[in-house]
Amino acid sequence: MGDRNGKPKSFYDCTDCPAFCCSVYDRVQVTPRDIRRLAKHFGITEEAATARFTKMYAKERVLRRKRDELFGVACKFINPETRGCTIYHARPAVCREFPITKRCAYYDLMKFEREQQDDPNTIPVVKITFKEIKK
Numbered sequence: 001m002g003d004r005n006g007k008p009k010s011f012y013d014c015t016d017c018p019a020f021c022c023s024v025y026d027r028v029q030v031t032p033r034d035i036r037r038l039a040k041h042f043g044i045t046e047e048a049a050t051a052r053f054t055k056m057y058a059k060e061r062v063l064r065r066k067r068d069e070l071f072g073v074a075c076k077f078i079n080p081e082t083r084g085c086t087i088y089h090a091r092p093a094v095c096r097e098f099p100i101t102k103r104c105a106y107y108d109l110m111k112f113e114r115e116q117q118d119d120p121n122t123i124p125v126v127k128i129t130f131k132e133i134k135k
């Protein structure tokens with residue numbers, strides 16, 4: 001979701017990453033404004049864009065996903081070969097903002113494991129789920 005097509009940002013480089021952020025999250029939130037942007041990009045109605053590209057997840061509208069060789073499942077808009085976003089200029093707001101911080105934890109993890117495994121090409125295939133614990 002980061003700036004895969006741009007210059008490296010701070011301490012991570014999206015062009016040197018298999019796009020964990022586009023793969024590990026079940027929910028990539030889509031706002032009405034995002035849907036308008038998607039509809040314009042594809043030259044279709046907002047209703048068609050909503051039906052074709054989004055679905056409900058609990059009470060939230062999110063992007064649809066598809067099978068992915070690397071992570072099992074990923075955003076429907078990822079290019080499986082380049083790991084780039086096929087709708088870069090029309091991507092949702094959350095994709096533009098991620099990861100907000102100067103570091104990307106997924107990128108750090110990948111670098112860490114590449115050092116640990118002594119293999120500059122290895123990719124740690126991670127999954128993430130969220131659970132709330134009572135304090």
Ligand code: SF4
Nearest residue numbers: 001022075078085095
């Ligand atoms: S829309 Fe693009 S940037 Fe956002 S999750 Fe999907 S592939 Fe990644």
Ligand code: SF4
Nearest residue numbers: 001002014017021104
């Ligand atoms: S996981 Fe981090 S480094 Fe990788 S594409 Fe996403 S924002 Fe960029």
